Amino acid sequence: MPEDVEMNDSAATAAAADAPAPAQSTLHHLKEIASVIEAGSLSKEVRRISRAFRLTIALRRRLAARDVAAFLAFALPPSSEAFARLAALVPKEDGSEMDVDAAAPTAQVSIKHGLPEIEIYCYLLVLIFLIDNKKYDEAKTCASASIARLKSLNRRTVDVLASRLYSYYSDVHELTNTLAEIRGTLLALHRMATLHHDELGQETLLNLLLRNYLHYNLYDQAEKLRSKAPRFEAHSNQQFCRYLFYLxxxxxxxxxxxDAKESLLQAARKAPTTAQGFRIQCNKWAIIVRLLLGEIPERTVFMQKGMKEALTPYFELTNAVRVGDLELFRSVADKFSSTFSADRTCNLIVRLRHNVIRTGLRNISISYSRISLADIAKKLRLDSENPVADAESIVAKAIRDGAIDATIDHANGWMVSKETGDVYSTNEPQIAFNSRIAFCLNMHNEAVKALRFPPNSHKEKESAEKRRERLQQEEELAKHMAEEDDDDF
Amino acid sequence: MDPKLTEVAQMFARFKAAYARNDLDACVTLLSQLKVQLTKFPSLPPLFQQAPNSVEELKLARDIYEHAVVLSVKLEDQDAFERDFCQLKPYYMDTCGIIPPSPEEYPILGLNLLRLLVQNRIAEFHTELELLPVKALEHPCIKHAVELEQSFMEGAYNRVLSARQAVPHETYVYFMDLLAKTVRDEIAGCSEKGYDSLSISDAKQMLMFSSDQELNQYITEEHPEWEIKNGSVFFQKAKESQPCKEIPSLQLINQTLSYARELERIV
Known part of the structure; x- marks a missing residue:
C-alpha cells in the first residue's frame, strides 16, 4: 500500500507546515520527522529523507536546547556511544522536564532504535543547533565525530543526510577560518563518495573543495581538481548552481x-530567488566578465529587485567603461576600492582598463573619419611621457584585433577610419538569429528533461490498463460460456 | 647541530663561493648534489614533519632553491627556472607561521610573472597574480610585472620597452630582452594591419633596428610578403584578402536541417 503511506506523509507535512508552534511542540515535530526518516529508511526512498531534512530546516529557528536533548533521549538508545557523545554537547537547561512530560503522551510516535539514518540525523540536528547558537568549538567536535561515523556507513538512504553534514562541517570551519585544515578530509570523503557511487555526496564535496580552494585563491588547484573529477548529471539544483558559480x-x-559568462549567467538564473546573496555575487561577476568581453550589460541587470544597492559600484563602473573615459574609470575604481577588494574583483578591474581604452577608441573611430593621433591621446587622456607614440601603437593593436576598422597615416600622424559597411549585408544577423533559435530550442529540451514523474506511475498505469483489459476478456469469456450453456440446454 | 644539516650547509657555502666567482659549471654540479641531500630532510614539503630543527632545515632549503632559480636565469634555462620555481613555491605559500618570509620572495615571484608573460601564458600569469596579497602588489618587482602586462595588453609597446631601462632587479634583464623580441613581433603584426606603408626610417625606428640592413634581414626572414620600394615598406599584399561575398550554403543547410529536426521533436 505505498500510496496510502504517501498520503499520510503528505498530510503530516501539510499539518506541520500549516500549524505552527502553539498547536504542537517542536519536540513533537522532531518525532514526526524521525518517523518520516524511519519510513524512508525502511522503504529505501531517498525522497522521504530529503523531505525530512527540509522539515528540519523549517524548524531551525525554534530549536531549543531542551527539545534537542529530549529528542536525543527519544531517538537514540541511552547506552549507545552516539547518545553519550551528543548529549554531552547539548547544554543542559533547567525546568524542561514538565514540558517534555506533557508533550510525550500526546505524541504517539515511536521509532525503532538503532537505525543509522536516525543516528546520523541526530548528529545533523545537534550540529545545526550548535552552529545556530554560535558554539563553534563544540560544533567542530560534533562534525568531526559525525564524519568519522559516516566513514563506516555505506547506505544510499544516508547519503542525503551525509551531504548536508559535509556542508555544515565545512561551514563551521569556514566560520572559524580553519578551512585549510579540512582539505585532506574532504578529499578523502570525495574519494569515498566516488567509490560508493554516492553522486549527491560527490557533487556536494566537489563544491566544498572548490570553495575551499577559491577561499585561498588557489585557482590552479581548483581547476585541476574540477577538470579531473567525475561529472554526471546534477542531482541537486543548489549544488549545480554553486558549481557553475565556481566554474x-x-x-x-x-x-x-x-565560457565564464555562460556559467555565471546560468548560475544567476538557476539560483532560487531566496538565495539573494548568491545571486548578487553571480551578477557582480557576470557584469565584470561581460565588460571584459566588451559587452555593456543592460540597465535592467542593475535594477533587479533587492540588488540595486549592492550593484551600484558596478553600475558606475559599467558607465565609465561605456563612456570610455579613463579618468572617470579611475575615480570610480578608487571610490569603491573597498567594495571591490571585499568582492575580490580588484585584479579584474585592473584588467578592465584596457577595455575602457578600446571603447573610447571605438567611439572616436565612429565619430571621426580622420583624427590626429595627438587628439586621440588627449581624448583618451593617456598620461605618459610620449602620448602620441602610445596612441599610435594602441590604435595599431586595436586595428589588428579588429576592434576598429581604420588605417594609420604615420607621415601625417593621423588615423583614417574606414566607412562602416551595412551590417545587414554581412552574415552577422544570420549568426545572431541562429544563436537565438538554438537557445530557445535548447531551453525547450532542457524543460522536457526537467519534467519529473513520480516513480512507478508509468508501470501502475500500465497495470491498470491491463487489469481493465483482463476484466473485459473475462467478461467476454463468461458471456461466451453462458451462451454455450444456453446452447447446450 | 644535526650533522646532516651541517653537511648541507657546508656544501651550500661551497656553492655560494662558486657562484660568487661565477663558476657556473661547479654551481650546477653542487646544486644537483644539494637537491639530493635535501630529500633526506623530513620536515620539508610535502611531508612537513615536526622536527627539532625543522626551522633551520626549511630556511636552508628555501635559500638553496632561491639560488637555484637565480642560477637558472643566469644559465638562461627557462625549463630549469620553471622546475626550480615549482619546488620553491611551497616554501612561500605553505610555510607561513613556521619560518619568517624571505626578502627574496617578491623579486622571485615577480620574475616568475615576467617569465609567464614572456612565454605568453597569460592565464597562468593571472592565476599567480590572484595568489598574491594586496600589499604584495605594491612591491616594485611585482608592480613592474603587472604594469608590463597591462601595457602589453593595451598595445602601448614603447612603454614596455622603456620599462627595460628601469628593471627593479638585475636578474630581470634576461627576461626583458626576451620580451623585447616578443614586442617586436607584435609591433610588426600590428603595423602590417594598421598601415598601408611606412618609410624605411620610420619602420626602422618602430621595430627598434639600428641599421637598414638589420631591417632588411628581419623582413626577409619573418615577413617575406612585405615589399620594399621607393624608400618605403609596403604591407599591402597582406591586405588583399577581401572578405568573400559567397553565401555560406553548407552551414545554412546544416542549421535549417537541425531546426527541422528539433521542431519535429516538439511536434
Whole structure:
C-alpha cells in the first residue's frame, strides 16, 4: 500500500507546515520527522529523507536546547556511544522536564532504535543547533565525530543526510577560518563518495573543495581538481548552481571570458530567488566578465529587485567603461576600492582598463573619419611621457584585433577610419538569429528533461490498463460460456 | 647541530663561493648534489614533519632553491627556472607561521610573472597574480610585472620597452630582452594591419633596428610578403584578402536541417 503511506506523509507535512508552534511542540515535530526518516529508511526512498531534512530546516529557528536533548533521549538508545557523545554537547537547561512530560503522551510516535539514518540525523540536528547558537568549538567536535561515523556507513538512504553534514562541517570551519585544515578530509570523503557511487555526496564535496580552494585563491588547484573529477548529471539544483558559480570564477581568472559568462549567467538564473546573496555575487561577476568581453550589460541587470544597492559600484563602473573615459574609470575604481577588494574583483578591474581604452577608441573611430593621433591621446587622456607614440601603437593593436576598422597615416600622424559597411549585408544577423533559435530550442529540451514523474506511475498505469483489459476478456469469456450453456440446454 | 644539516650547509657555502666567482659549471654540479641531500630532510614539503630543527632545515632549503632559480636565469634555462620555481613555491605559500618570509620572495615571484608573460601564458600569469596579497602588489618587482602586462595588453609597446631601462632587479634583464623580441613581433603584426606603408626610417625606428640592413634581414626572414620600394615598406599584399561575398550554403543547410529536426521533436 505505498500510496496510502504517501498520503499520510503528505498530510503530516501539510499539518506541520500549516500549524505552527502553539498547536504542537517542536519536540513533537522532531518525532514526526524521525518517523518520516524511519519510513524512508525502511522503504529505501531517498525522497522521504530529503523531505525530512527540509522539515528540519523549517524548524531551525525554534530549536531549543531542551527539545534537542529530549529528542536525543527519544531517538537514540541511552547506552549507545552516539547518545553519550551528543548529549554531552547539548547544554543542559533547567525546568524542561514538565514540558517534555506533557508533550510525550500526546505524541504517539515511536521509532525503532538503532537505525543509522536516525543516528546520523541526530548528529545533523545537534550540529545545526550548535552552529545556530554560535558554539563553534563544540560544533567542530560534533562534525568531526559525525564524519568519522559516516566513514563506516555505506547506505544510499544516508547519503542525503551525509551531504548536508559535509556542508555544515565545512561551514563551521569556514566560520572559524580553519578551512585549510579540512582539505585532506574532504578529499578523502570525495574519494569515498566516488567509490560508493554516492553522486549527491560527490557533487556536494566537489563544491566544498572548490570553495575551499577559491577561499585561498588557489585557482590552479581548483581547476585541476574540477577538470579531473567525475561529472554526471546534477542531482541537486543548489549544488549545480554553486558549481557553475565556481566554474565561472575559475574561468574568469583564466581569461576564458565567453565560457565564464555562460556559467555565471546560468548560475544567476538557476539560483532560487531566496538565495539573494548568491545571486548578487553571480551578477557582480557576470557584469565584470561581460565588460571584459566588451559587452555593456543592460540597465535592467542593475535594477533587479533587492540588488540595486549592492550593484551600484558596478553600475558606475559599467558607465565609465561605456563612456570610455579613463579618468572617470579611475575615480570610480578608487571610490569603491573597498567594495571591490571585499568582492575580490580588484585584479579584474585592473584588467578592465584596457577595455575602457578600446571603447573610447571605438567611439572616436565612429565619430571621426580622420583624427590626429595627438587628439586621440588627449581624448583618451593617456598620461605618459610620449602620448602620441602610445596612441599610435594602441590604435595599431586595436586595428589588428579588429576592434576598429581604420588605417594609420604615420607621415601625417593621423588615423583614417574606414566607412562602416551595412551590417545587414554581412552574415552577422544570420549568426545572431541562429544563436537565438538554438537557445530557445535548447531551453525547450532542457524543460522536457526537467519534467519529473513520480516513480512507478508509468508501470501502475500500465497495470491498470491491463487489469481493465483482463476484466473485459473475462467478461467476454463468461458471456461466451453462458451462451454455450444456453446452447447446450 | 644535526650533522646532516651541517653537511648541507657546508656544501651550500661551497656553492655560494662558486657562484660568487661565477663558476657556473661547479654551481650546477653542487646544486644537483644539494637537491639530493635535501630529500633526506623530513620536515620539508610535502611531508612537513615536526622536527627539532625543522626551522633551520626549511630556511636552508628555501635559500638553496632561491639560488637555484637565480642560477637558472643566469644559465638562461627557462625549463630549469620553471622546475626550480615549482619546488620553491611551497616554501612561500605553505610555510607561513613556521619560518619568517624571505626578502627574496617578491623579486622571485615577480620574475616568475615576467617569465609567464614572456612565454605568453597569460592565464597562468593571472592565476599567480590572484595568489598574491594586496600589499604584495605594491612591491616594485611585482608592480613592474603587472604594469608590463597591462601595457602589453593595451598595445602601448614603447612603454614596455622603456620599462627595460628601469628593471627593479638585475636578474630581470634576461627576461626583458626576451620580451623585447616578443614586442617586436607584435609591433610588426600590428603595423602590417594598421598601415598601408611606412618609410624605411620610420619602420626602422618602430621595430627598434639600428641599421637598414638589420631591417632588411628581419623582413626577409619573418615577413617575406612585405615589399620594399621607393624608400618605403609596403604591407599591402597582406591586405588583399577581401572578405568573400559567397553565401555560406553548407552551414545554412546544416542549421535549417537541425531546426527541422528539433521542431519535429516538439511536434
Amino acid at each position: 565561472g570564477k575559475i574561468r574568469t581568472i583564466q581569461l576564458e571570458y565567453t
